[in-house]
Amino acid sequence: MKRKLTWVLLLSLLLCAVAFSASVELKFLHRWTQEPDSLFFDEVARDFEQLYPNIKVNVQSIANDPFKEKIKVLLGTSDAPDVFFTWPGEFTNRFIRADRVLDLTPYLLRDGSLWNYVGSQVEPFVYQGKIYGLPYRLDAKVFVYNKELFQKAGITKAPVTFAELIDACKKLKAAKINQIAFGNEGTWAVSHYIGAINQKSVPEDVWLKDLDPAQGVWTHPGYVESLKIYSQLVPYFNPFANGIKHDQARIEFMAGKFAIMYLEIVEIPEILREAPTGFGEKIGVFVFPDTKGPGDPDYLVGYPEGFVVSADTKYPEEAVAFLKYLTGREAGRKEIEQLGFFNGYRNVVGPDEVLPIIYETTSLILNSKRMVNWLDSDLHAKIWDVYSVQLQMLTDLVATPENVMKEIQNIATEVRKEF
Structure with a gap:
């Protein structure tokens, strides 16, 4: 049994290597058009490209208010982004019902990466028992x-x-x-x-x-x-x-x-x-x-903001890999240092590494009995x-x-x- 499991593991790693061997370009869409946020996303994309030289991340941005309408138009077209920003709740759920968002559950359970995130901050991205997004920053x-x-x-x-x-x-x-x-x-x-x-x-x-x-x-x-x-x-x-x-x-x-x-x-x-x-x-x-x-x-x-993967992406493995990196520990530390925001990854920094008011307000979220979604996103x-x-x-x-x-x-x- 042990030998069989070893071969299964080796085969899965080989398949991942094969999947990542070809040159790939991902379209990545967020809603921050101004510095320092826009620079942060550019840097995270370049950092990811250094880890995966075969993957090119094409970073695009649309300002907050027009984003809400533009993303409705883009999804389902040939210009749909592979990874894009979203607000959890009905804003995202309508896209899920239309089969426009990738179910991340098998990708997160396969390598156990799900357990690296704060459960209360992943829960908003769950729809009918499946996980469709990951938190980029906590908010309330x-x-x-x-x-x-x-x-x-x-x-x-x-x-x-x-x-x-x-x-x-x-x-x-x-x-x-x-x-x-x-x-x-x-x-x-x-x-x-x-x-x-x-x-x-x-x-x-x-x-x-x-x-x-x-x-x-x-x-x-x-x-x-x-x-x-x-x-x-x-x-x-x-x-x-x-x-x-x-x-x-x-x-x-x-x-x-x-x-x-x-x-x-x-x-x-x-x-x-x-x-x-x-x-x-x-x-x-x-x-x-x-x-x-x-x-x-x-x-x-308040609710976390996050990112999802398009169900129409041609490169689901690569897109999910970028999403995990974007919302993971390394990018999370950079996010705190450059922007002052916490993502939903566990134990990114300690209380002595950030200003007291930042840690205090973030603790309000992590210690809250329950989060209630923004009304405009939930309706x-x-x-x-x-x-x-x-x-x-x-x-x-x-x-x-x-x-x-x-x-x-x-x-x-x-x-x-x-x-």
């Missing part, structure tokens, strides 16, 4: 606040409950300090608020069922309550939030003009690079406060199209929570007919 949403401005307003600690957050905003306003910076021109920003509050306002089994486009009805009263909670924050946003880009609002926050901003953890390294010297020492973080609703207060909104595209418009109207105070949810119920009814 937290409130980042200016401790100096809080002190000026007489606020002695970060809010733990939603009532304390509203009270903090009132104190900031009374002290003539701008409260919450918010840019919602790209409506994904408001989806992060609503996703967080929905989870807290609606029983878990209900919102999980509603996220399924084949079953969702969206009739639970908690959704209206969620929008009422969000509406309490609106007076404390900057004016004309729907006309301001998220990045513009962040610049105002970094300039010390606002006390609070709801930010992704992956934005913190960018803030530390771009903000005035010393700004990083002024900021602290807190998770979305407890609203006292039926949802678990220990859940954290059926047709439902999100309606939801996003309605949420902008709610932010502009020209729609009511009840009317918003009526529109969502109507479009959900139409979507269910497709399944």
Whole structure:
């Protein structure tokens, strides 16, 4: 038996060597068009090429918002990338249902590489029991606040409950300090608020069922309550939030003009690079406060971002090899050093190798009871199209929570007919 297993192993290695012997070019598509991120991907591709001289990685990039539409067009054409970026959830699941994404399960189990990744960060890429992607960077949403401005307003600690957050905003306003910076021109920003509050306002089994486009009805009263909670924050946003880009609002926050901003953890390294010297020492973080609703207060909104392999690739072995390298230990260390982001690979660095705030926020993800996906990524595209418009109207105070949810119920009814 031992001799037989040895020959099987040797044969599998030989087959891999044969598969990698021919000259191959992989198309690799990500969504970062600016430095330093774009340089990182270029370097990772070149590093991989040095390990596999027969494989050429053609790196391409499309900016975030146009990427979401462009990838829909590319998949299924002769220009489809072999390896491409994605957001887990319904954004990816629709491509899986259309047989456009490669099942990675056999590749990850064959060599045991699956166990090198943090399980909670691989789980979002699982669909109907199969693994379709690997995490590139961990992410979640937290409130980042200016401790100096809080002190000026007489606020002695970060809010733990939603009532304390509203009270903090009132104190900031009374002290003539701008409260919450918010840019919602790209409506994904408001989806992060609503996703967080929905989870807290609606029983878990209900919102999980509603996220399924084949079953969702969206009739639970908690959704209206969620929008009422969000509406309490609106007076404390900057004016004309729907006309301001998220990045513009962040610049105002970094300039010390606002006390609070709801930010992704992956934005913190960018803030530390771009903000005035010393700004990083002024900021602290807190998770979305407890609203006292039926949802678990220990859940954290956010999901990893990752990469998948096209089911139409002519080179699945090579594409999977690149994906593993891209999301593995060596690239993970480079990612932390150059960008400040953690990937989903186990034990890439220790706490003494990164800034305390980076380790603290990443630990929030790794220690969370459960991660809740970004609402815009988890919803059926047709439902999100309606939801996003309605949420902008709610932010502009020209729609009511009840009317918003009526529109969502109507479009959900139409979507269910497709399944």
